[in-house]
Amino acid sequence: MNVELRNIHKHFGKVHANNDIHLNIPAGTIQGILGENGAGKSTLMKILSGFIQADSGEILLDNQPVIIHSPADAIHHGVGMLHQDPLDFPPMRVLDNFLLGRAGGLFPDRKTVARDFTRLAAQFDFSLDPDSYVDSLTVGERQQLEILRLLWLGARVLILDEPTTGISASQKEKLFETLRKLAGQGMSIIFVSHKLEDVESLCGAVAVLQAGKLVGEARPPFPTKKLVEMMFGREISLGARQAASSGRSVLELRGVALEDIRFQMSGIDLDVRAGEVIGLAGMEGSGQGAFIRACAGLTRPVGGRVVLNGRDLTGKSYHVFKHGGVSFLPASRLEEGLVPGLSLTEHFVLAEETRGIFIDRTAGHKLAEGRIKAFNIRGTPASPVESLSGGNQQRALLALLKSPLSLVLLEHPTRGLDIESVIYIWSKLKERCKQGAAIVFISSDLEEVLQYSDRVLVFFSGKVSKPLEASKTTVEQLGNLIGGKDWESLDLEKAHVKK
Amino acid sequence: MLKNNRWINLAFQLAALLLAVIFTTLILLAAGAPPLEAYKNILMGAFGSLDNFANVLVAWVPLLLTTAGLLITFSAGLWNIGVEGQIMLGAIFTTWVMRLLQDTTMPPALILTLAILAGMVGGALWAMLAGALKTFGGVNEIFGGLGLNFVATALTLWLIFGPWKRPGVASMSGTVPFDDRLSLTVFTGLRLSPWALVIAVAAIVVVYLLLQGTYFGLRLKAVGRNARAAFLLGIPTWQYMMMSFALCGLFAGAAGAMQVVAVYHRLIPSISSGYGYLGLIVAMLVNYQALWAAPVALFYAALNIGSIQLPIVLKLDSSLSGVLQGMLVLFVVLVEGARQQLMKKS
């Protein structure tokens, strides 16, 4: 389907989020939309998919002007959008979620639908159990479900907002393959991302947004450097890796055994040394989540010992770990990390040690101003956290960390952030390392894992690899390992699996 | 900016009030009643005389106490429907202590003080039961609270019909009234006790300071808005939830105690007078801001008392004030929704 946007304007208060955007996407194109956070990509896509309405401008589908009032309207016109935070309804079964939004049919024929679902899932090699509950799915799996649902609802224009964050390399390849296939069938694919390499490998055309304006368009072969300049209005360079440190152990795992719904892990031994960064790689739900939560005291190991700074904290609660200098930053920032409705000041006050009964608001305000400046957060002390952009929320989370800390545990610290934020956040984390903290983080971005880690642990279906030296590991090796290949080449040490 | 918002909010809430009045007027017209006359009567019934206004304040005291308590549980994100039962348990504990001590030589002031404190403890214990059901039993506080309300009613009835019945009588009318010396002192010629007023006003001030200015209040808010994040930030969430239940129970228990020592002077089956549910409505209407609780609770108490005129003067059913109260909630919720939509757009 041919998609054309003309003179799109959108204001949010004083912010001109979309400023006179023109874009023509012929049928069969995979159109990339690049831009840093806050550039107006999401706004533009929400307009196209009916979540919000433009202040002015026109949308033409196959050269027919249409007015899209709602997402249901959009899907009626054949436009489906996959969100950055997949919109689903957690307490439902996968199949029920799949059925949502389908027009007509009060009593859907579940058998037929289940068959459709299985067929579609097989096409993408997605292993989704139609009878499992949505809240048991990982972010990646939820995205897969949403893609299937939109296709099944008859979308002929598919908008994907940052679809590659959170899914594995092999899932990504499958996804790209499918998108190419769909484009070949005449579908228009709009691929919103800040990841240059994804856009470059997939898209047939790229539009770059900056500060609400369309600042450039390009076709393959893409001039990478120029695209980056267009995105940021300047050149950006990535930080360099630091030398691996070999300080004292802050965290010792001795024969730790963990249980998950899907698997059991046992015999995990690891020394995390002060000042080092350990990356955890693996497909979503391969065990790294349970592992990092066990390091935080959020999950109780079924066996073995967890020793923090020489103290055996096995079986102790998260708050004991936290008191011992451990901090945990969860992946879903607004669901687990921050408290929507509370201001930045209130967050900083909460994170500080209490003094007395009454809050000193003036001191709290000063504290907030200082942190906001130090962490370059775009917001005021009174800003409610939900009004911040993703990158700024992540900075706020980092700013909440106490000093000194022994161990910082992060899940997907840079998911969905623009490159500038990613670099900034890592520079802050590296500062922590210099102060003697160890960092353990999960990322599905293999380049990030190799870029910032000293050592890497690979998880596959409950198996844990021995620590790999990041400097001696390549993206290909890592990609194979998280896909379950080449494990025999590794010395598995004591880690084994009981299925 | 913030100030602006506050005035805009106020304007929206006034609009909700206006809409509620318009709709109630339509209902009155449909019922063939003169609306202006009805409103005038409600107004006069509430504020027309010193007596009437004192009666409004008599109703205001337990309602405000209950609302004060509910503001705490609301801050912790809890729907403490069980507040109704907590009022009843407050009344039961108060009655219990009064019965124990009424024939002693203790000074009445001491007996009353002990009885009110016992009522507060009773309310708190009952609330903590709901809290324990939620924390340790995984029972949602709404269902747990509803269940405990039934149990509290049954307990009240059993006491009135059984162990605490009047000699020679078995009736749901209530227990034997306490001696006059065991009533809270009232203003001469009125039904209103200055002590009850002082307790209610103190309660709302304490809750206001607690929620606005203390670490406890801020943490409670964090727990209420995002328990998971609050936990990760280092707040012991379930302990805070339990504390909020206990505190709410204290205030609800005080409301129950007031019903016994300042209004009915005995235990009756409907001792809570529905102030628990009404308190939930008030707390919701003030959007959990303690500052507004006093005037809004006063408004509701005035509606309750003023509407007694409807059956007397206009032969209308006094449940009409219930219609107005319900409409008000409905429109405040609706207008709040509309406001949020508009804010998003602009």
Added chain:
Amino acid sequence: MRKTILQFALLAVAFAMVLSACGTAPTAAPVASEAPAVTQAPVVTEAPTVAPTAAPFTFGILLVGPYNDQGWSQATYEGAQYAEKQLGGKLVYIDKVNPADRPGTTASQLAEQLVNQGAKLVIFNSDDMKDEALKFAQANPDIYVIGASLDWTWKDGKNYKESPNQTDIMGRMEYGKMIAGCAAALTTQTGKIGYLGPLINDETRRLASSAYLGAKYCWTNYLGKNAADLKFKVTWIGFWFNIPGVTSDPTQVADEFFNSGYDVVLSGIDTTEASKEAAKSAASGKKAWAIPYDYVGSCEAAPDVCLGVPYFNWGPAFAATIKTASDGTWKSNFQWNAPDWKDINNKDTSAVGFVKGKALSADAGANVDKFIAELAGGLNLWTGPINLQDGTAYLKDGEVGTDLQVWYLPQLLKGMEGQSVSQ
């Protein structure tokens, strides 16, 4: 912090305003240990006098239930209307005066509302308001009070309290209940009579027992049957009418009676559930009859199963008493008014009456008339030997019960089934 203080100050001012609105409130700090002024016993010993005026005398009535309950409240309400018509006065009323229907209010508070409407006299129509009635009378010495069914002003009674502006009135319903019991005994085919009792107190024990005495008399004397073969069971619901979730459900209680072989149910409660259930049972083919209570028209609730109704006729007593208040001849007293035996259904003279229902057979009707004639002729069923339920002798052989013995009956009688007392 400064803002907090400011807001706090505002709040304080607001409360100061609220408090100062009660302008006449005493300024001295009240002391809790002092007895409250309002409830102190009045020192007035003489009844207040009101100068007779040309304006119509306004009086009010508080009804415990709905004014149209086809029972107790309607009977007292229509009595008050009768007085209004007789005296050319003006009647104001509030119904559903009970804490379940009007949460947060008390009867004395509502009585004050009637006074605000101009009432110079207030009728409290229920035993449920007895404490409130006395409290109101003592707090408002210039307002007259009539307590229907109360006994505060009975000098010889157990509960006498000096209350010069109050007069308590009751009808001698014992007779009505005896007639009702008689009609039931003459009709029952199973020999099992159920009594749907409200709550347990002196009044209800007295009335249930009177019904039993009437039933036993007619069962043995007119039908010639053995007293031991007559079953008479009382089940109490806990209040004068159904309060969902608080009382037992009278519908269910009546239903249980009919389902367990009781074919006549006498109602002792304010409302007509027994009649309605009887009609339902009869419709399903069972033999079922009911005798409602209180209100002359209550057979209308289910005419085809109604054996008749013993009712109160409050009008004459109300009219006479209110007249003394309006013309300045008031004197506090206690009235326990008997039926006018010349014609118990004379609405201008008889305090208690009985109308026969459609379901009462001609034979039984003739016997009921005979029984009424006997009562009118001086038959007193409250004559010994009468034993209490636990077997203790209450009235010796030939001993005639005094008013005190009848009014304050401590238990149900021997031969009756059902809960009798609470210590």
